[in-house]
Amino acid sequence: QVQLVESGGGVVQPGRSLRLSCTASGFTFSSYPMHWVRQAPGKGLEWVAVIANDGNDKYQADSVKGRFTISRDNSKNTVYLQMNSLRAEDTAVYYCARDRKVAAADYYFDYWGQGTLVTVSS
């Protein structure tokens, strides 16, 4: 069965960095685009970033552009989110999610991890 397991969350001071990881199993990881989606405490969902199945194309939301970088290692079945210059408003549960379609992303998310909480606070 498809499993996505995030790690790397925690408490970090404003301006510092953190790297999240999401390890996948139960499917051919290298065939699927992967996304990060976040949810601030008690709030709705916000898409963060996407990476193509081969890692060649990447897009980020305007709110994180220039600060967050998505990457992947298909040999390790893992997608990463490097978060720099963190702000209080980045506090959220971060989910990795699989794109519904093989190869060409259709920007719908059919499997999600359980999420990892990032708290940005001094």
Add this chain to the structure above:
Amino acid sequence: EIVLTQSPATLSLSPGERATLSCRASQSVSSYLAWYQQKPGQAPRLLFYDASNRATGIPARFSGSGSGTDFTLTISSLEPEDFAVYYCQQRRSWPALTFGGGTKVEIK
């Protein structure tokens, strides 16, 4: 940015009743809209994509409809496990994806 407005914010219903949830887009998204269900402490679950295509394993009591700017998620007869928060999401303006603010379906 395409803004999705969901209504009502909260829907108070009893098991067995019909639930009708609305999602309105600030501009046309064609049929590029999905619905997700989220229960407390859990990740969202995909219910529908492209407005009316049911995702794998979603019961037939759920239906999705609409196109352009107006979309509806209907639950024909609420089961106890259906009480949750529901979100719509558009991909028309990829990669600038947006979600609605959510509708909470609570037990009356």
